[in-house]
Amino acid sequence: MNAPPNTGIIETDAVVVGAGPVGLFQVFQLGLLDIRAHVIDTLPFAGGQCVELYPDKPIYDIPAVAVCTGRELTQRLLQQIAPFRAAFHYQQEVTTVARQDDGRFLVATSVGTQFLTKTLFIAAGVGAFKPRSVQVAGLDKFAPHQLLYAVNDSTNVTGKHLVIVGGDETALSHVLRYCNSPEAEGSNRPASVTLLHRRDVYQACEATVARIRTLSETHSLHCVTGQITGYQEDHDQLTYLTVHGADAQTQSIPVDILVVSLGLSPKLGPVAQWGLDMERRQLHVDTATFTTSEPGIFAIGDINTYPGKKKLIVCGFHEATLAAYGAAAIIFPDRREAIQYTTTSPRLHKLLGVQMQDVD
């Protein structure tokens, strides 16, 4: 094998794309086969969908774990894979996958990290999560100063007309942050707050909805039912939203800051352009090794499809297991050995860093 060109490229046996539960278990199964992995994720932390979408909701169908939250599941898996010292590369998206002459893949990410890897595991779930946007042509150009997908302490709304679009707990929490709350009485107080939702029903807990109703009744908050259909601008500044109401009337709403809080939408991203055999945004795999149409590239978890496929974490764990053996056949073409068990194998005990209990 040639020495790597002196360009900071990371040479490795395995790259796992996606740090959700299935990607993490992929690291574990590779580790048991003495293969160290690099893991890439668009999020700034491990856990994927489970942590991004429902961190504190209980999951009941992980075998032998009667109940755990997405966050707990992630913590448990991180603990389990700790002996295998995977390297995590967060907040970056894979942008390029290119087969090299020596059979390896050059994998590059959106922040410029580059890998030369013998095997690649796509555990990207339904894709990277992006905030859902408002489907009005041209509105995007007001991001990020007037159009925001989230607010934080540094968002200055003083004296501004604030419009928040959405109806879930997150959207309503943005409203409560600026409307009639102790901090809203302070220096960062908007001129007006409007909550715009396509219908008069909110997907949030009763207490939150009750607070919103009260604010609306006391005229501290404008609640508008309808959808944005257009906008007006003045000297490149967004000034008014055109809203088509549920009552079929159209109105103009003054706006200086528009916060779009319509939840997250999965985006498959560049995987779709890698030339792999796909069906309805899913990668076809062979169930013996969960390899895609490209030898050396495996797909596991919600992103793959095969006869009988169910999008369940327990199935992803199995897929990761067989994919690890598929990869070992590529990485160690001469290694032929019987399956070893963590209960009895001294070699696996060594890899796991555990002491054997008796001689047997």
Place this chain on the structure above:
Amino acid sequence: MNAPPNTGIIETDAVVVGAGPVGLFQVFQLGLLDIRAHVIDTLPFAGGQCVELYPDKPIYDIPAVAVCTGRELTQRLLQQIAPFRAAFHYQQEVTTVARQDDGRFLVATSVGTQFLTKTLFIAAGVGAFKPRSVQVAGLDKFAPHQLLYAVNDSTNVTGKHLVIVGGDETALSHVLRYCNSPEAEGSNRPASVTLLHRRDVYQACEATVARIRTLSETHSLHCVTGQITGYQEDHDQLTYLTVHGADAQTQSIPVDILVVSLGLSPKLGPVAQWGLDMERRQLHVDTATFTTSEPGIFAIGDINTYPGKKKLIVCGFHEATLAAYGAAAIIFPDRREAIQYTTTSPRLHKLLGVQMQDVD
């Protein structure tokens, strides 16, 4: 559907053969699909191989469970499946599986329990475990009075010549029970104790082996290296064993009680006679639903085979999951619905007996 004949036959949607981890998780996945199961096992308890062969040894490759013993894994699974109230039928072996005219299977066990079931799940691992026997023609006829596979408090050895065959921890513990221990000084004291093993190395912990060596040196125990090749009898009583030694010499050893402690051997049992498509004692299955060559009969866990098969518990969990969906298509042919998730589905929460946490 006709009423069942009045013969005590249990009518059910699902029968699971084998109460090991994979059989238990089969109950769980069936439960989530609102299918209640009956479970049959030859052992008197749940856990199968995990509990029978290594109850207290750590297992490290159950996803999200960094370490647990076979016993703990079983307890965790029993807790998880509790809401589904499966009926367990222990200490019986399936002896008959016969397809009926209405498409269901008549399943009968060695103790006469009978089921009429729409689906059958074979989760029998490597088969039922039987104690390994000594391969000497005719010796079997001395069971159970002179030939035993285990000893307990009611085994009377007073004044008898005791021969224990084997070399593992269990065999050695039988020796220590009767040889030079405080209780051996009491009323139940044999005339002699011989430990017969095919070689001079024991598979037991160092402390146990050291105790055996001391007993041998002090002539409290006869240690013989060799194999039984024949026997002598007198008035239908076993009197002497013919032993061919490692030194190529043959000797006769007096015996009144022969304890054979050669471990357990898996026995596939009648499954082999059910006419299912097999290869090397494994059942061929379709990986979409883990159905065997006989529609309605599924095989999961160590007993099945398919391209890429690895005999790992994590794989069995996946197989049980897809098999449950395969069975649901037979049991509820008109039910067509999207997969539901335990995190979000009120219906699954009801089946699991858990409270929803918020409105959402």
